[in-house]
Amino acid sequence: MANTESLENVVLELRRGVIVLAALSQLGAPEYGYSLLKKLSNLGLEVDQGTLYPLLRRLEAQGLLESVWKLEEARPRRYYVISAEGKKLLPKMKKEWAGIVAVMDKMLS
Template identity: 45%
Template sequence: MVPIEDDLFEKLRVELRRGSLVIAVLGALREERYGYTLRQSLEQAGLPIEESALYPLLRRLESQGLLTSEWREEAKRNKRFYRLSPEGVETLAQLLAEWNAISESILRLTEREM
């Protein structure tokens, strides 16, 4: 087996993670969090994400109607808290079903190869 180049692997890894992070963020926001605690939660689960990627993703998911947010003061600082919207709950369930189907298919395909 010929190893792939590191830069090619990195590009493919980033592409794979991008879709995975949407599901992870939606799943983590089943309970209300603000950006920093969301980042911590993702990192503890093994999915670190930079602020420069997280906040645009949160804005996009909110504009798509999958999240709601509100500004509140906590510890004398204004923080924006995010949570799944009802549409987000439904979409997360659909995405998880699709994720599981894809994962099972990939496992069936790759088990034969190894």
């Protein structure tokens, strides 16, 4: 029981660590929150709504994302897209990620 809980916590922490990179990498074109959630899910990354929406707002506050409200099918939707600042940061984050993956592969193989 304790082992399952520990595993769940570790997996949760690992996922949390990659959500920022995952979200930034998928926001080259504007997406609204739910569509991004589905997109990430289709790519194999399940993210909790309670994690994604506040994260998108934080990234916008940090200047890495931009957002705009659009009225679609009589429903307003907030679209997020990567900002110029985010675009500058993304390649560095990708490089960092590749480094981590390489190191961990070496350790775990």
